[in-house]
Amino acid sequence: MTSLERDTRQDIVDVAERFFRQIGYQKTTVADIAKSLRMSPANVYRFFDSKKAINEAVAERSMGELEALVTAIAAEKRPAAERLREILTTTCRLNSARYLDNQRLHEMVACAMEESWDVIRAHVERYDAILRGVVADGMAKGEFTAGDARTATYCVRAAMIRFCNPLLLTQCGALPGPGVDEMIDFVLAGLGYRAAAG
Amino acid sequence: MTSLERDTRQDIVDVAERFFRQIGYQKTTVADIAKSLRMSPANVYRFFDSKKAINEAVAERSMGELEALVTAIAAEKRPAAERLREILTTTCRLNSARYLDNQRLHEMVACAMEESWDVIRAHVERYDAILRGVVADGMAKGEFTAGDARTATYCVRAAMIRFCNPLLLTQCGALPGPGVDEMIDFVLAGLGYRAAAG
Numbered sequence: 001m002t003s004l005e006r007d008t009r010q011d012i013v014d015v016a017e018r019f020f021r022q023i024g025y026q027k028t029t030v031a032d033i034a035k036s037l038r039m040s041p042a043n044v045y046r047f048f049d050s051k052k053a054i055n056e057a058v059a060e061r062s063m064g065e066l067e068a069l070v071t072a073i074a075a076e077k078r079p080a081a082e083r084l085r086e087i088l089t090t091t092c093r094l095n096s097a098r099y100l101d102n103q104r105l106h107e108m109v110a111c112a113m114e115e116s117w118d119v120i121r122a123h124v125e126r127y128d129a130i131l132r133g134v135v136a137d138g139m140a141k142g143e144f145t146a147g148d149a150r151t152a153t154y155c156v157r158a159a160m161i162r163f164c165n166p167l168l169l170t171q172c173g174a175l176p177g178p179g180v181d182e183m184i185d186f187v188l189a190g191l192g193y194r195a196a197a198g
Numbered sequence: 199m200t201s202l203e204r205d206t207r208q209d210i211v212d213v214a215e216r217f218f219r220q221i222g223y224q225k226t227t228v229a230d231i232a233k234s235l236r237m238s239p240a241n242v243y244r245f246f247d248s249k250k251a252i253n254e255a256v257a258e259r260s261m262g263e264l265e266a267l268v269t270a271i272a273a274e275k276r277p278a279a280e281r282l283r284e285i286l287t288t289t290c291r292l293n294s295a296r297y298l299d300n301q302r303l304h305e306m307v308a309c310a311m312e313e314s315w316d317v318i319r320a321h322v323e324r325y326d327a328i329l330r331g332v333v334a335d336g337m338a339k340g341e342f343t344a345g346d347a348r349t350a351t352y353c354v355r356a357a358m359i360r361f362c363n364p365l366l367l368t369q370c371g372a373l374p375g376p377g378v379d380e381m382i383d384f385v386l387a388g389l390g391y392r393a394a395a396g
Contacts, residue, residue: 117372124373145387154376155384159357161366168359168366174315175322178352186353189343190388 009047011037013061016054025055025108055108056116063123066094067130074130080138081193084156085184087131092163092180099166100173109166128153138191145192152191159187207245209235211259214252223253223306253306254314261321264292265328272328278336279391282354283382285329290361290378297364298371307364326351336389343390350389357385 001009015036019028030051034041048054070087099105112120135156136149144152157164162172163180178186199207213234217226228249232239246252268285297303310318333354334347342350355362360370361378376384 113369121373128374151376151380152384154374155357155381158360158370158375158381159353159384159388161370162356162359165366168363171311172356172359175319176326176352177356178349182349183353183356186350186357186388189390190357190384192387 005047009057012044012047012054013057017058017061020055020058020108021102021104024104025051025111030054052111052115055112056119058108059112059116059119060123062098063119066091067123067126069094070127070130074134080134080141080143081188083134084131084138084188084191087134088156088160088184088187089180092160095164095166096169100169103170106167106170124157128157131156135191138193143193147192155190156187159183159190203245207255210242210245210252211255215256215259218253218256218306219300219302222302223249223309228252250309250313253310254317256306257310257314257317258321260296261317264289265321265324267292268325268328272332278332278339278341279386279389281332282329282336282386282389285332286354286358286382286385287378290358293362293364294367298367301368304365304368322355326355329354333389336391341391345390353388354385357381357388 012033016028016033019032019036028051030044030048031041033054034044037044048057069090073083073086073090076083099109132149132153135144135153138144139146139149139152160183162168162177163183210231213231214226217230217234226249228242228246229239231252232242235242246255267288271281271284271288274281297307330347330351333342333351336342337344337347337350358381360366360375361381
């Protein structure tokens with residue numbers, strides 16, 4: 001791919017995401033996207049063979065941004081509990097900024113869940129691998145109770161789902177529940193972490 | 199209400215639930231329900247003024263069954279950790295038997311979430327109160343780390359949502375994740391519970 005082609009691809013993803021956000025995934029057509037870029041639909045199809053493929057590129061970019069942020073935090077030279085707290089806080093902040101109260105993006109996410117499950121699954125597996133590195137590190141250094149890092153990581157992710165799943169974010173917002181920091185404290189306790197006395 | 203009226207009400211709820219399960223909430227009409235009971239639609243409307251009201255009765259009955267089960271467990275004379283484990287196991291088992299892989303019931307739940315939020319919210323509040331009694335008891339007896347029972351209860355419920363929320367049950371089933379027992383162990387650890395050495 002030439003750099004011009006990369007730019008065009010990028011432009012298509014930008015415009016598509018704006019349309020999905022503003023008028024919704026279902027109502028957006030490839031023709032809308034092409035027109036907004038002063039391109040022919042045929043030219044858009046040179047880059048993406050369907051609207052589904054564009055949606056996958058939008059989702060992958062957004063997930064990729066989160067993965068890059070948490071990878072950087074995971075690599076920092078700080079106690080595992082601190083890194084884990086920051087990873088979870090960052091994940092919740094990013095997802096709620098993106099999805100909270102944006103009904104149109106819910107439609108995009110629901111379609112990705114229906115049509116592009118592999119893309120979402122691959123993201124979850126990459127995210128788990130980053131998280132697991134931090135959990136295993138904390139176990140090895142005695143910050144967390146030693147145990148099966150894989151299972152513990154699954155539990156951490158499952159416990160935080162209320163704050164991360166795009167659809168739940170809005171649904172659960174209307175119910176009494178814990179704050180993000182309270183939930184992270186609970187998760188750290190679940191890992192056997194005890195803060196040093198102050 | 200006479201006992202005959204109670205029976206009729208009950209019959210309507212039974213038949214409605216069967217229709218919702220078999221052909222879906224949207225496609226079921228009050229006329230279908232009436233016909234199946236050899237009643238006139240007007241007679242059904244004497245008991246429920248809309249399909250929404252019937253759906254609420256179906257939801258309330260199902261939620262009421264769960265509440266009765268967990269209330270009984272909460273009142274048993276056993277350690278709080280054991281009661282909590284059984285309450286959570288029972289909740290997960292009941293919800294997965296009911297909702298897992300039943301796409302039609304998802305439609306009913308989605309409608310209840312949209313149209314009858316108060317009914318769901320009231321159930322969650324009653325469920326929380328039962329859970330909170332057990333959590334507070336465990337804190338008072340030193341089984342769990344002392345703290346704010348209300349917040350701890352919110353965290354317990356939020357942590358278990360993957361196994362209880364009708365829509366997540368199916369969605370998350372396709373992702374790697376913890377088993378119910380593993381998640382309950384994690385939740386107990388989050389409460390500061392440490393099993394006595396064997």
